Amino acid sequence: xxxxTVVVVCxxxxxxxxxxxxxxxxxxxxxxxxxxxxxxxxxxxYNFDDDDLGxxxxxxxNFGVIPLLDLAVEGSYVDFGEGTSSEIIGLNLDTTGWDLxxxxxxxxxxxxxxxxxxxxxxxxxSNITLLDDSGNDMxxxxxxxxxxxxxxxxxxxxxxxxxxxxxxxxxAGVSWTF
Numbered sequence: 001x002x003x004x005t006v007v008v009v010c011x012x013x014x015x016x017x018x019x020x021x022x023x024x025x026x027x028x029x030x031x032x033x034x035x036x037x038x039x040x041x042x043x044x045x046y047n048f049d050d051d052d053l054g055x056x057x058x059x060x061x062n063f064g065v066i067p068l069l070d071l072a073v074e075g076s077y078v079d080f081g082e083g084t085s086s087e088i089i090g091l092n093l094d095t096t097g098w099d100l101x102x103x104x105x106x107x108x109x110x111x112x113x114x115x116x117x118x119x120x121x122x123x124x125x126s127n128i129t130l131l132d133d134s135g136n137d138m139x140x141x142x143x144x145x146x147x148x149x150x151x152x153x154x155x156x157x158x159x160x161x162x163x164x165x166x167x168x169x170x171x172a173g174v175s176w177t178f
Contacts, residue, residue, distance in 0.1 A: 060074030060075065142157055
């Protein structure tokens with residue numbers, strides 16, 4: 001009975017050590033997220049505020065070299081869905097973009113808190129040519145991830161400060177570190 005207790009205690013300690021190392025995985029990663037995107041366009045002629053289901057596909061490189069702190073570079077393609085105006089009947093607005101972020105994460109075992117700042121290159125198209133626009137602007141985000149080994153589940157909020165429109169997205173997704 002004493003030998004079984006020793007084996008159980010050793011296995012428990014080994015699994016705790018593995019969980020303590022979770023989230024410290026360095027290297028390339030890929031993932032995808034699904035979430036709720038909101039677009040708000042303010043103009044002297046009209047106001048447009050709608051939300052839709054959006055998604056993003058992302059990849060990056062995690063540098064887990066400092067204890068308790070991860071630094072990463074991450075890029076993604078994001079589709080904010082299609083918004084419909086309540087003021088102008090038949091007006092649809094579709095916005096997509098490519099972004100690049102610098103990311104810093106605080107690792108607390110398998111849980112990590114992260115913040116990111118970067119740039120988005122975006123394109124909006126509409127069935128009314130007046131709203132077609134594109135550009136590049138600042139983007140920000142915060143999030144929480146739960147990582148065991150190579151698999152991470154993450155939730156995040158991102159804000160994209162475009163020229164005359166504001167976009168934000170609340171999403172949940174998964175990533176895999178190689």
